[in-house]
Amino acid sequence: MEPVILSCAELSTREINAALAALPDGASARVLEPRGRHNLAVGLSNRVRIDIEGNAGYFIGGLGDGPDVVVHGFTGWSVGENLQAGSVRVEGNASECAGASSRGGTIVIEGDASSRTGISLKGGTILVGGNVGHMSGFMAQAGVMLIGGDAGDALGDSLYEAVIYVAGTIASLGSDARIEELTESDVRAVKALAELGGASFGHVQPENVTRVASARGLYNFDALKDQKY
Amino acid sequence: MCGIVGLHLKNPDLQPRLGELLTQMLEAMTTRGPDSAGIAVYADRDPAPAGHEADPGPDQPGPPGQELRYSLRSDETIDWDLLAKRIAAETGRDLRVEPLGSDSAVFVSSAAETSFLAAVRRAAPQVTVPGFGRSMVVVKDVGAPAAICARYGIPGWGGYQGIGHTRMATESAVTTAHSHPFAPAADLALVHNGSFSNYATVRGRLARQGIRCDTDNDSEVAARLVAARMAEGADLADGLRTVLKEMDGFFTLLVTTRTQFAVIRDSFACKPAVIAETPDYVAMASEYHALAGLPGITGARVFEPMPEEIHVWSR
Numbered sequence: 001m002e003p004v005i006l007s008c009a010e011l012s013t014r015e016i017n018a019a020l021a022a023l024p025d026g027a028s029a030r031v032l033e034p035r036g037r038h039n040l041a042v043g044l045s046n047r048v049r050i051d052i053e054g055n056a057g058y059f060i061g062g063l064g065d066g067p068d069v070v071v072h073g074f075t076g077w078s079v080g081e082n083l084q085a086g087s088v089r090v091e092g093n094a095s096e097c098a099g100a101s102s103r104g105g106t107i108v109i110e111g112d113a114s115s116r117t118g119i120s121l122k123g124g125t126i127l128v129g130g131n132v133g134h135m136s137g138f139m140a141q142a143g144v145m146l147i148g149g150d151a152g153d154a155l156g157d158s159l160y161e162a163v164i165y166v167a168g169t170i171a172s173l174g175s176d177a178r179i180e181e182l183t184e185s186d187v188r189a190v191k192a193l194a195e196l197g198g199a200s201f202g203h204v205q206p207e208n209v210t211r212v213a214s215a216r217g218l219y220n221f222d223a224l225k226d227q228k229y
Numbered sequence: 230m231c232g233i234v235g236l237h238l239k240n241p242d243l244q245p246r247l248g249e250l251l252t253q254m255l256e257a258m259t260t261r262g263p264d265s266a267g268i269a270v271y272a273d274r275d276p277a278p279a280g281h282e283a284d285p286g287p288d289q290p291g292p293p294g295q296e297l298r299y300s301l302r303s304d305e306t307i308d309w310d311l312l313a314k315r316i317a318a319e320t321g322r323d324l325r326v327e328p329l330g331s332d333s334a335v336f337v338s339s340a341a342e343t344s345f346l347a348a349v350r351r352a353a354p355q356v357t358v359p360g361f362g363r364s365m366v367v368v369k370d371v372g373a374p375a376a377i378c379a380r381y382g383i384p385g386w387g388g389y390q391g392i393g394h395t396r397m398a399t400e401s402a403v404t405t406a407h408s409h410p411f412a413p414a415a416d417l418a419l420v421h422n423g424s425f426s427n428y429a430t431v432r433g434r435l436a437r438q439g440i441r442c443d444t445d446n447d448s449e450v451a452a453r454l455v456a457a458r459m460a461e462g463a464d465l466a467d468g469l470r471t472v473l474k475e476m477d478g479f480f481t482l483l484v485t486t487r488t489q490f491a492v493i494r495d496s497f498a499c500k501p502a503v504i505a506e507t508p509d510y511v512a513m514a515s516e517y518h519a520l521a522g523l524p525g526i527t528g529a530r531v532f533e534p535m536p537e538e539i540h541v542w543s544r
Contacts (some may be wrong), residue, residue, distance in 0.1 A: 072292065096498070
């Protein structure tokens with residue numbers, strides 16, 4: 001089936017999202033001339049493939065529950081925010097808060113992601129081929145992140161049960177985040193994640209990544225004890 | 230919210246299009262704050278004669294060719310030519326009037342800056358001076374960017390650099406005087422996305438040094454602080470470092486002087502900023518879609534400045 005063509009030069013964001021939501025499972029669409037448009041392919045629950053042909057704005061593919069969205073360019077803040085299922089792939093760089101609060105599905109950033117990547121992650125998978133900025137993984141509760149490059153300051157601050165793998169260097173760990181020994185199951189998991197990520201993760205050596213997880217010192221609030229919030 | 234944009238041209242061929250490009254960028258940011266807007270545009274004027282290139286300083290009259298251009302604004306009906314005559318008489322210097330819509334005018338005078346500003350205050354206390362300088366003209370108003378830019382004919386303006394702001398007020402009232410840019414010293418203009426929290430403290434500190442703010446706006450304090458440091462001899466980057474050190478809050482600042490164009494973000498990079506650079510220009514905006522219509526944008530190097538990094542371009 002030929003993909004449906006939708007152009008941002010002619011249609012409003014609502015018209016585009018309504019047209020995408022109306023697609024039957026298995027269909028595909030191309031969104032042309034996004035020119036930094038926000039909120040494209042948001043809130044879709046059908047199993048469709050959407051190609052955004054250029055640089056896009058904020059919240060691309062957010063709240064998705066099934067579609068596979070590919071951005072052939074870079075994105076602004078909060079790409080794949082609150083993703084439930086399906087995938088969002090960005091071929092360029094992503095700005096802040098990539099994959100914020102995502103509960104399921106996979107977000108792949110082939111280039112760099114900015115600060116607060118995976119903030120409050122709730123079960124989704126985030127793969128970044130390049131670097132991530134400061135405070136990535138902040139308060140991440142569940143899910144996994146693989147960072148192919150370097151991580152900025154305060155990585156994994158106040159982590160809960162999410163796990164972060166970093167192939168490059170870590171500028172600094174946040175409060176209550178710690179480096180843990182890499183197990184065989186970690187290596188297997190990283191290998192699978194790098195394969196899922198594709199060619200921009202070819203440099204990742206699964207046995208040489210750093211595993212960051214919670215030290216669990218901040219799980220229970222105790223006002224009387226010396227805390228490090 | 231609030232949206233900020235700026236364009237610093239390297240290729241002189243683009244100069245006739247500065248106003249058009251800046252207007253289009255600012256209009257794209259309207260959704261980030263539609264309550265008021267303003268711009269500062271820098272254009273090359275008559276060059277100073279040889280031996281007179283140096284800035285004469287605020288208390289000295291300028292030589293011919295080094296006049297300052299004062300952007301004036303009045304919400305009450307005013308006879309600009311009559312005001313010009315009074316100021317010319319008071320300062321003892323000839324004055325040229327360039328009309329700018331019904332509520333604004335640019336006065337061009339070689340009088341010393343301090344004596345000109347004092348003369349305006351005495352002759353017409355209802356007139357405000359949104360900005361002044363050898364190269365810079367500032368207009369600002371309440372309303373949406375499209376209407377304001379159309380009213381002053383901004384798309385037709387040429388120049389080598391410009392910045393713009395569209396505001397969603399959080400810290401102070403929605404009036405023309407509270408709108409950005411803030412331009413408290415010759416050829417210095419600042420636009421701000423964010424909010425400062427300790428601005429009353431810093432404003433008090435400046436007041437004890439004899440520096441007064443015109444409004445109770447938080448961003449004006451940052452502009453006055455940068456101007457104060459630069460008056461003491463700091464360069465623009467040092468002035469911005471002072472903001473980082475002394476002011477607490479969220480900010481992406483875009484600040485320009487006659488020769489420089491600078492961007493800084495707070496320590497957490499709480500407010501957005503995208504920069505695009507090509508051999509022809511440096512462009513900055515709160516969001517990429519303000520840059521998407523610029524010529525050659527597909528080949529530009531597009532990046533986000535990191536927290537506390539100061540990016541400066543000079544001509």
